[in-house]
Amino acid sequence: MAGDPRPTIAVTGATGRLGGRVARLLAAQGIAQRLAVRSPERAPELPGAVAVRCAYDEPAQVRAALEGVDTVLMVSGSETPDRVEQHRTFIDATAAAGARRLVYISFFGASPDATFTLARDHWATEEHLRASGLATVVLRDNFYLDFLPELVEADGVIRGPAGDGRVAAVAQDDIAEAAAAVLTDPYEHDGATYSLTGPEALTLTEAAGVIARRTGRAVRFENQTVDDAYASRAGQAPDWQLDAWVSTYTAIASGELDGVTGDVPTLTGHPATSLDDLLARAQGGPR
Template identity: 50%
Template sequence: MAHGEGTAVTRVVVTGATGRIGGQVARLLAAAPEVELRLVGRSLHRAPQLEGVEAVRADFSDAAACREAFAGADALLLVSAGEAADRLAQHRTAIDAAVDAGVGHVVYTSFLGAGPEAGFTLARDHGATEQMLRDSGLAWTFLRDSFYADVLLDFAGEERVIRGPGGTGRCAFVSRRDVAEVAARILREAGPWAGRSLDLTGPVSVSLAEAVLLMTRARGEEYEFVDETLTEARASRASYDAPDWQVEAWISTYTAIASGELDVVSDDVEQVLGRAPLSVEESVTDPL
């Protein structure tokens, strides 16, 4: 691990370094001379190759590997595990490892409105993980991200059609770049943000019909939103042969928007970064 001379060093460990958020946080922190950085991931060949930065292979289900990877961390970015039936068990193992390793502060990537009643089913896992961290004795900051604006491109796919039961509900989609920049800023100096839950949203709330118009304008190619019924949504996802809980999670992405519970615009991105968050148009023009 490398750092500049004559500066107070903050030892930061970034999990999920092979993913888009974790990888971007790593790139941002690698440029900070006061940060001593360690990357953690499962498939390290997909992690950013950063000169002088240590990379360690560890899986959230491997307590011993996590303890070793987290050792000495003043701040840990805990990027939530991918969709999996045992996701909460993975988070429990990682949090226990962080306690055992003496981690100073955990920054956790959560979700807007996380809790047991959340319409987006995976946000219930986030709420349970937040409670684990509250109960752990660790210092924490929760980044409660809205849906990522960049992911709208994935939803649309090659056909450039977003299909789902989203109705006329609105969501302030947030740029992955903003989430990564907020995380990097807090990891460098976590103290002022201890015990805070930050709602990370875009600057304006839009419906999916409005979002595809913004995408069309920004990218110069036509996008469409098809508002499905629940029956249609299940039928159009049947070909993926995914387990029921996962299909319900995918569909709840749209029903959570339709319900209005994600019609939230926060100034927390601006509070941390000192600038307005990126728009949907900016996010899809230069996606992370």
């Protein structure tokens, strides 16, 4: 790939949906970047971008990949039982490589006792990052707005123990724009934690109504008990993953995913995307 072989920005996760969006936004601005990915052959070919092999759990590989980089965007790793340990390894190796700053994609309301089990992983990662000596910027995104339509099962039902709780889900495009804004002027954001949300907090009943209206399908939400939620998903994944799936809904029920912030408009300069707007754009129709 063309470009400066020693750019000052590195983007991880560029073969995925979020990291790839960020990389394309930076490339469109003419910003050189290093795409630090597990499989360089799968990295997008972008002007000014250089792909290098970088697995979170390979510290020597991380140090080599990030040598000469000033600012690193860390998209959280794949959901595995050892994800926190991989994150810690990556952070330590990033500091050892001489980077000054790490921008971490975390999760809304990350805490050691969060209902959503994977939010606890993000909290542990944040704690390690703060102790690393690196300048830090934390982007805590709510659940992906893009994910809500994927909750609809083949029979048109969203099922889970979410009750009447609300979720301020945020579009991946908005997260990517916020991250790109931070990366293009990182010194202005050192030490900041941003909570990225959509412009509204919806119940899953309301979300089902929006999806139904935009798609023309009959879509509804069916509340489950926690026991029913586990029973209906039994045998589909390991226990830790079942806990993550079910706690997606119980975190909504608890109110921990409610609350709209202005951080997306502040960072991107435009209103956050609503579910209705997201679906309208996907269909190419009027908003």
